[in-house]
Amino acid sequence: MKRFLKLVLKDLEGSRLPTLFLSGITLVFMAFVRYKVSFGSWHSQMSVLAVALPTAFFPLWLIWRSFQTLRSEWREDTVYTLLALPVPGWQVMLAKLVSLCVEYSVLFAVTVGGTSLFFGGLLDELWSMVSSLSWVVWNGFWVYAAGLAVYSSLIIYIQLAFVVSKMVGKVQGLVALWVWVLASWLADKAAVLLAPLFRWLPTLRLHEFLRLNELDSGIVFEWHPAGQIGLVLATVAFFFLTGYLFEHYVEINE
Template identity: 55%
Template structure:
């Protein structure tokens, strides 16, 4: 595990600068919005849009980052270092995946922190409508975990597409795009094919999980897990495949 953590630390250190920059920008946008609200220059809708801006760009930036962490290894020839290390390919990929997830967590943490600091009165107003701070925190953590799982699966698709594109000498962008389409279709197929195996699983009641009944929203959402589990297994398979391809089939001249 030491080797994995060494790789993870390396990937985190490499992204310290952009992460710090984005965190700073997020806080500056929030502070600026706070000032505009305080001076009455902006209506609430505009302020809300401004605060949401970093949240909209965050997933895009993270997707770019998951592509970039691999691309930069080729661009700066450090892939020569990575590929000669006596470590399994999946560890290299897992370190990069974990780094993106940590970056996401940090950015989200900064956003929450900024919201609590700069928009305390608005948060207090919202809390009066919600059943309680414990409910908000609990649901916040659940949303965070769901979004983290979503992000991780998308990063796995991106990693596979990039690694496959590096196995060919030309039209790498096109190959990456096709790999994205093909792997999405494969995961979908995996979900459909394996669904009968997991039919015995009960549906997950999201309204109960999120305790929506406490706000008397009257929303009922049941999540059928049977096909989802097949898809997750498919994504896990893609992750293992990426590791194998990276370790055994990628060439520095590819």
């Protein structure tokens, strides 16, 4: 556990500067837009831009970071040290996954915090629609959690693609891209094939769970998870496969 935590700290150390820089830029940009709006230079609708821009950019940034955290190990020749450590491959991958999730959390908090801080006063119409602060916090948390789940699975596919690409000699970029496509296809197949096994699961009434009826009593939002169970299982399997390949085969080919 101690070794694993050290790995996490090492990866967090690596992501500290870029994350702080990006957070700072975002907050400065939001403050600048708020300043312009307050003094009437820009229309208040421009505040949407200040929120939309980081919201659109951060996912791309995080995808790049998922790739970059592994790439830098090869580029800086630290991958040999990493392989020599007495920790299993899956823990190395998990450490990177955890540090990237922390990065996601920080950027999410910066976006939400910055929006509340600089544009909260301009969202009166939005506040009048929601029933209470607890409703906002509850649903905000689940938006965060859903984003985290999607991003985590994306990291796992990128890690698999990257590690497999290091097992072939040439055109590693293309191989990584192709492995990503094949892995997505396999996961989709697993989801389709395993769905009948999980038909017995109950339909989840998300409109009750997320208290959407406080917005409008007519909202119905239901999810039957049978079709996604195979996807989750395949993603978990890919995670351990990546760790295994990283631990046993990558070094031989470098």
